[in-house]
Amino acid sequence: MAVLEGPSRMLPPGGFAPAEGPIAWIADNQLKGVSAEPAITIHATDEFSVAHWDQDRDETARMLIAAADEWMGGGIKSFQIHGWRFSKPKQTDPSSCALVSSDPPLVLAGDVFAGPRVEGAALSGWAAAEAVIAAIPH
Ligand SMILES: Cc1cc2nc3c(=O)[nH]c(=O)nc-3n(C[C@H](O)[C@H](O)[C@H](O)COP(=O)(O)OP(=O)(O)OC[C@H]3O[C@@H](n4cnc5c(N)ncnc54)[C@H](O)[C@@H]3O)c2cc1C
Numbered sequence: 325m326a327v328l329e330g331p332s333r334m335l336p337p338g339g340f341a342p343a344e345g346p347i348a349w350i351a352d353n354q355l356k357g358v359s360a361e362p363a364i365t366i367h368a369t370d371e372f373s374v375a376h377w378d379q380d381r382d383e384t385a386r387m388l389i390a391a392a393d394e395w396m397g398g399g400i401k402s403f404q405i406h407g408w409r410f411s412k413p414k415q416t417d418p419s420s421c422a423l424v425s426s427d428p429p430l431v432l433a434g435d436v437f438a439g440p441r442v443e444g445a446a447l448s449g450w451a452a453a454e455a456v457i458a459a460i461p462h
Pocket of ligand 1: 410436
């Protein structure tokens with residue numbers, strides 16, 4: 325995340341997924357309405373993150389900021405970088421959840437099922453709850 329000296333060059337609604345390069349997603353937090361001052365959030369691609377995981381984090385941040393130059397519109401005031409080791413499932417499962425045991429009921433749920441986003445995780449949790457209810461004798 326970088327705080328900018330002035331507004332970015334991004335257009336509403338303020339989110340963009342470049343087709344190539346180290347950036348998977350870039351968002352203008354001011355256009356999104358979540359920041360009072362000009363600021364952007366950059367998500368690196370899976371490939372870039374894995375390749376640079378052990379590298380100095382500030383150096384990695386500067387590489388991403390350099391790659392975002394055309395959308396930034398000026399200099400930066402400050403930046404923060406964070407590495408999420410388990411940010412995404414490497415493999416996903418098309419089922420909505422996995423019933424491991426019926427008695428006692430044990431169900432696996434999360435974004436590895438039903439799509440690797442918040443919506444998938446929520447739908448998977450819902451499906452898991454239904455699977456537990458179905459497994460309990462009435
Ligand atoms: C930087 C970032 C930005 C994102 N932005 C978006 C977005 O804009 N929109 C979107 O839809 N998705 C986004 N995602 C993805 C979204 O956050 C995940 O898909 C979602 O949180 C997955 O939910 P979950 O319940 O499956 O797993 P998680 O939210 O990862 O929850 C797993 C939980 O299990 C706990 N845990 C782990 N190991 C253990 C253990 N051994 N014992 C006990 N507890 C344990 C963890 O602490 C955690 O609380 C983003 C992810 C990241 C990393």
